Amino acid sequence: MSTPPFPTDNRRPLTLRDVSEASGVSEMTVSRVLRNRGDVSEATRERVLAAAKSLGYVPNKIAGALASQRVNLVAVIVPSLSNLVFPDVLTGISRTLEDTGLQPVFGVTNYRPEREEAVLYEMLSWRPTGVIIAGLEHSEAARAMMMNAGIPIVEIMDVDGEAIDSVVGISHFRAGHEMAKAILAAGYRRIGFLGTKMPLDHRARKRMEGFERGLAEAGLKLEDREFYEGGSALAKGREMTAAMLARSPDLDFLYYSNDMIGAGGLLWCLEQGIDVPGRLGLAGFNGVDLLEGLPRRLATMDACRHEIGRRAAKLVAGQSEAGLVGGERIELEPTIDMGDTIRRP
Amino acid sequence: MSTPPFPTDNRRPLTLRDVSEASGVSEMTVSRVLRNRGDVSEATRERVLAAAKSLGYVPNKIAGALASQRVNLVAVIVPSLSNLVFPDVLTGISRTLEDTGLQPVFGVTNYRPEREEAVLYEMLSWRPTGVIIAGLEHSEAARAMMMNAGIPIVEIMDVDGEAIDSVVGISHFRAGHEMAKAILAAGYRRIGFLGTKMPLDHRARKRMEGFERGLAEAGLKLEDREFYEGGSALAKGREMTAAMLARSPDLDFLYYSNDMIGAGGLLWCLEQGIDVPGRLGLAGFNGVDLLEGLPRRLATMDACRHEIGRRAAKLVAGQSEAGLVGGERIELEPTIDMGDTIRRP
DNA sequence: TTTCGCGCCGTTAGCGTTAACATAGCGGGT
């Protein structure tokens, strides 16, 4: 018995006609049965379903979508899957869409605008019901495509900027700003920043800007800063922390642009026997629950990842079903979690 | 200026006809230009492109796919995005497909067979070029659908079982088995297992079976075992480790079904001042590089996540382009990493 | 009886694109 090239016999693909012939009714009736639409008697319904099942018929949505001008896909475009944040958002979207009949389709841009443009073009060419896309910064062409698409567009994660249609997210500027205020309120004064070397990660940039603004309002500025790229975040957090403290030993606080490098820093500090949060305070960003279980809880700020996914999905679903209006702006409030690495009053 | 319901003027969607009228050539010629297919003079090509751009025309792939019977989508179906493993696989797939003209479409099943069936049905109804799906265990209906689809099917992650078409993965049974041998070779004898309470995570189950087989071959069996569900893996690792060692204080090795709970266990042991790996050895599974940077490197086994993604994507791309045969079986060799938590000879 | 309504099902005409074939124009070899 030799293996065939594909796990199929090479008869031509099944169509409605096959099912219709097998069950002795018209194609239209089969179509009605399979979509639960229109009146069909119980008897024929069963006959059709039996025929479809026994043939192994799978409807062709390409033809269906073309004929009905309706597509149940929602394009979801994110910069990365390794960021830890985005899988959570996607999960939220996925779950929420599950019972709406809508189907998310994910695309990844690797933080590259050209790539974003290409992915968007590709996805729009499937005429989705809506678009959920991370960030407010897009190429001119990408913005134009979205404006012209005539479908709900939801930009997520970030609200600092001008939206195309709807937005769901948090203000990263404010997140940084609030964290600065909290840190200053706790009495820290000589502060270092550790982040990623990603000019195109606008949200990280805005957090830092908000943070610096917060310091500036107290007449302070960052004493030191360090950026990394690539590699394991936890390990990089260690290295950068070691390097920075070697260079600027009198810092009393380190603000990390994400929890993973923060956790690396925390582990390193604990090993060095540094008094955290007494002599040195630490804070990260994201509230990744993955990290619950560290020896000490890192101060952080919840980025409302699931909630963002859910709300964005609901917006798209609502607009497509009920014909709601769009142009909505939902700013979520990230809650600060002081953890064990900022000293309490 | 009031906000319109959608970010578009409400003219009807653009078609080839609009571009053809704007540029004064036939729809067919426009189609040729936009697809770079067939001979078109440089002059008209430019004219058409200009018209398309100025109108903001985005081709309708639904119609295109129906007419050409070709779809550039690859369905990718995984059980979860929070598992840490799958985002890596997806990244590998995504990257590899980037320069093939193929586009991955992701679906998530939450480890539920009914859900897998539904997602698969939905995806097949878009007539993708190929399917990449995690695992070898599927419902009868799902198997039947894939057998009948007439397209390359690549089952990934796992090779222990009967494949529908092609497989790319590792033997989780062997992974568990090898780890058992390595542990025994290092002289450990009283061994506990800590895992997840997921009867439907077949790969975790197979690792455990392989592991127990390895012990059995040395006349040993698991002294204790503990399972968890939900919550932060790191925290659960701590809790379970504490509980198990309280219950079975004379264990000399703990095998964790994944690195995250292993890391939690490791942190707990270090805090307790337990001599690792002298008095107690630890090992996990996955080789998540996220965890590089822990105080001590947890022994683990690389699951070849990126490589699996890449190879699977290449298989699909190869079969669709070059008409290769399929039915391929690629078993990758997970490498064991002894880390710092298994004592060396 | 006629008429109307309604449940059930069929017929027709696209949806927007591309495959396949047809055609027009043009230069060159004979």
Add this chain to the structure above:
DNA sequence: ACCCGCTATGTTAACGCTAACGGCGCGAAA
């Protein structure tokens, strides 16, 4: 002048499905 062959473009007919409408038969109302 003729035909050949090539390039550049147009025409026609699907692709597989669904919207819209039409029609038949039957029971109830007039």
